[in-house]
Amino acid sequence: MKAEDAPKERGKQKSKKHSNWRWVVTIFFVTIAISSTISFVSSAVMERASIVVATLVLLFIVALGIVFDIIGVAVMSAGEKPFHSMAAKKRRGAAEALALLRNAEKVSSFCNDVVGDICGVVSGSASAVLAAMALQHFAPESVAQLIMSALIAGLTIAGKAIGKTFAMKQATSIVLTVAQPIAFFKRLFHREPAKKRRKP
Secondary structure, three states: OOHHHHHHHHHHHHHHHHHHHHHHHHHHHHHHHHHHHHHHHHHHHHHHOOHHHHHHHHHHHHHHHHHHHHHHHHHHHOOOHHHHHHHHOOOOOHHHHHHHHHOHHHHHHHHHHHHHHHHHHHHHHHHHHHHHHHOOOOOOHHHHHHHHHHHHHHHHHHHHHHHHHHHHHOHHHHHHHHHHHHHHHHHHHOOOOOOOOOOO
8 A cells, every 4th residue: 555545544444434434323313213113102002902903903013123134134135237237228217226235235134133122022022922812812821922932933034034035036026116216205305406498
């Protein structure tokens, strides 16, 4: 490395370190916001719901974790080449898909670590509530919670295992599917002002 390039390299490293710290702080507060929201909504619904509705809420939380896990794996597995071709043809979502892939580490961290872990924690709490509702007449509460927690853990692990295989095989399609709604909302909220008509 040339002597004159050393300050530039140190500047890049400092900027990268600052960016990483900013990402950590951001994801910390985002995690708190998402976790508290999901926990509050699920608790409020399940306390007043029937067994059927409570079961559906619990399955939705588990499915949400699996879906985001699939997205995280797909973003890490997909290559940029197909999206460059799509972007050249101006296909909707191609540019956003490239942005996701270029930030794959952050996207995967958010999907797998943030949303996935939150759904795991919330589904554990929700399964305890459902166990108390559904199995308290047939088994002691501690046994009921153990059975329900084991079932949810098994369902989550099996779902993620199947989802990972699917995500790796269909990575390009999954990333594009995720990118298209992002492109839609991006264009919806960032419309260019209409061009003024020329006077004759």
